[in-house]
Amino acid sequence: xxxxxxxxxxxxxxxxxxxxxxxxxxxxxxxxxxxxxxxxxxxxxxxxxxxxxxxxxxxxxxxxxxxxxxxxxxxxxxxxxxxxxxxxxxxxxxxxxxxxxxxxxxxxxxxxxxxxxxxxxxxxxxxxxxxxxxxxxxxxxxxxxxxxxxxxxxxxxxxxxxxxxxxxxxxxxxxxxxxxxxxxxxxxxxxxxxxxxxxxxxxxxxxxxxxxxxxxxxxxxxxxxxxxxxxxxxxxxxxxxxxxxxxxxxxxxxxxxxxxxxxxxxxxxxxxxxxxxxxxxxxxxxxxxxxxxxxxxxxxxxxxxxxxxxxxxxxxxxxxxxxxxxxxxxxxxxxxxxxx
Amino acid sequence: xxxxxxxxxxxxxxxxxxxxxxxxxxxxxxxxxxxxxxxxxxxxxxxxxxxxxxxxxxxxxxxxxxxxxxxxxxxxxxxxxxxxxxxxxxxxxxxxxxxxxxxxxxxxxxxxxxxxxxxxxxxxxxxxxxxxxxxxxxxxxxxxxxxxxxxxxxxxxxxxxxxxxxxxxxxxxxxx
Numbered sequence: 001x002x003x004x005x006x007x008x009x010x011x012x013x014x015x016x017x018x019x020x021x022x023x024x025x026x027x028x029x030x031x032x033x034x035x036x037x038x039x040x041x042x043x044x045x046x047x048x049x050x051x052x053x054x055x056x057x058x059x060x061x062x063x064x065x066x067x068x069x070x071x072x073x074x075x076x077x078x079x080x081x082x083x084x085x086x087x088x089x090x091x092x093x094x095x096x097x098x099x100x101x102x103x104x105x106x107x108x109x110x111x112x113x114x115x116x117x118x119x120x121x122x123x124x125x126x127x128x129x130x131x132x133x134x135x136x137x138x139x140x141x142x143x144x145x146x147x148x149x150x151x152x153x154x155x156x157x158x159x160x161x162x163x164x165x166x167x168x169x170x171x172x173x174x175x176x177x178x179x180x181x182x183x184x185x186x187x188x189x190x191x192x193x194x195x196x197x198x199x200x201x202x203x204x205x206x207x208x209x210x211x212x213x214x215x216x217x218x219x220x221x222x223x224x225x226x227x228x229x230x231x232x233x234x235x236x237x238x239x240x241x242x243x244x245x246x247x248x249x250x251x252x253x254x255x256x257x258x259x260x261x262x263x264x265x266x267x268x269x270x271x272x273x274x275x276x277x278x279x280x281x282x283x284x285x286x287x288x289x290x291x292x293x294x295x296x297x298x299x300x301x302x303x304x305x306x307x308x309x310x311x312x313x314x315x316x317x318x319x320x321x322x323x324x325x326x327x328x329x330x331x332x333x334x335x336x337x338x339x340x
Numbered sequence: 341x342x343x344x345x346x347x348x349x350x351x352x353x354x355x356x357x358x359x360x361x362x363x364x365x366x367x368x369x370x371x372x373x374x375x376x377x378x379x380x381x382x383x384x385x386x387x388x389x390x391x392x393x394x395x396x397x398x399x400x401x402x403x404x405x406x407x408x409x410x411x412x413x414x415x416x417x418x419x420x421x422x423x424x425x426x427x428x429x430x431x432x433x434x435x436x437x438x439x440x441x442x443x444x445x446x447x448x449x450x451x452x453x454x455x456x457x458x459x460x461x462x463x464x465x466x467x468x469x470x471x472x473x474x475x476x477x478x479x480x481x482x483x484x485x486x487x488x489x490x491x492x493x494x495x496x497x498x499x500x501x502x503x504x505x506x507x508x509x510x511x512x513x514x515x516x
């Protein structure tokens with residue numbers, strides 16, 4: 001590991017003030033420290049931001065929640081209001097990693113964790129994300145593509161985003177508050193901060209797979225805001241998160257689905273949100289599937305049609321074709337589970 | 341060492357204050373093992389995947405291999421050495437003996453620290469059906485909550501039995 005300077009920041013302004021070329025923000029460290037040990041990343045300066053951002057969850061008057069970026073995953077998943085109002089979020093976090101890692105990992109760090117693509121993590125392999133311009137080993141004949149993307153990838157990168165939390169936040173229409181360096185310019189408001197809607201924090205790889213998100217250098221996630229739960233307060237929309245993986249616990253998603261279904265008094269779908277994990281460079285909001293279902297009767301045939309409408313755009317790599325059928329079946333099955 | 345890359349820190353280890361200068365790159369695990377002589381926490385994978393390095397930091401079980409020592413300035417760390425000692429074992433250590441919950445023993449310090457931390461962690465798990473209530477710690481719940489600790493000898497069945505025997509009766513769901 002390359003030597004680095006270390007500083008603890010007491011506020012977002014202090015963190016941003018300490019930021020410079022070659023610096024990295026440190027949350028719980030469960031991904032960053034590992035990547036430094038693997039040689040995938042080698043920051044010259046580490047800025048500990050666990051004391052710079054809130055570690056509290058607060059109820060908002062609107063009925064929504066504000067979640068500090070420093071909240072540990074364990075505390076997020078066990079919070080009474082998260083369990084009661086946003087069960088898909090609690091379930092998503094609980095399916096991620098292990099008890100030890102959830103105790104350390106923060107909300108901000110979870111969202112900004114890097115892909116577990118085997119070629120990104122192996123410094124002996126070409127990887128456009130780790131080393132721009134070096135090529136993408138996932139595109140080579142015989143490559144191990146089992147965990148890679150089927151949607152939205154480019155010839156330069158087929159990595160998937162590994163966060164479960166991000167998939168739930170994408171389905172919940174969360175927004176992420178970001179503190180920005182003063183020179184970031186037009187996108188930041190007068191107080192040098194901005195909001196980023198989910199989906200929208202993570203980007204598709206295109207020709208610049210080294211950029212996981214739309215964040216600019218030095219920008220710091222300070223909190224996540226959840227809108228009030230969908231549906232009437234007496235009968236909130238049903239929601240859940242289901243994750244398929246190679247073993248029953250402590251593994252990344254092959255495919256996951258965060259879904260919410262609200263059926264109106266007329267028996268037709270009034271609100272429907274579907275987000276997929278494990279299939280793309282970003283959490284994948286299934287807008288095409290949602291459009292098919294809105295106003296339709298909630299029935300298996302409609303669910304299957306909606307899933308098909310979304311997966312029509314899938315372009316599996318040689319070796320991960322299985323994910324298309326898995327995603328299609330998982331969407332259908334989860335929506336059946338949510339049908340009143 | 342260039343002082344820009346090292347930091348003076350103070351932490352409490354098994355109840356005793358320790359002041360050390362650490363290379364900023366040093367993990368809590370290497371600090372404990374290489375500098376403080378506490379070799380109970382084991383270096384299995386060094387990537388947070390096996391749990392052999394599990395210690396309790398400020399009351400929570402964590403992977404010591406992924407924790408930077410410099411980021412734990414001021415923290416209170418408990419290792420297996422602080423859990424019990426010969427003649428005065430922690431109840432979970434006695435349960436591990438009684439249930440034959442290990443073979444080679446390499447993962448055992450991490451299993452024990454993880455179990456101690458797990459028993460005080462609130463809320464549901466990934467296998468909990470109803471998120472509203474804190475579920476009883478059934479064997480299925482224990483397996484899920486202990487999934488961050490691997491045992492290559494495969495002593496899982498007895499590890500689960502040992503932990504189940506030490507679950508407070510109020511949390512077993514027995515009689516409910």
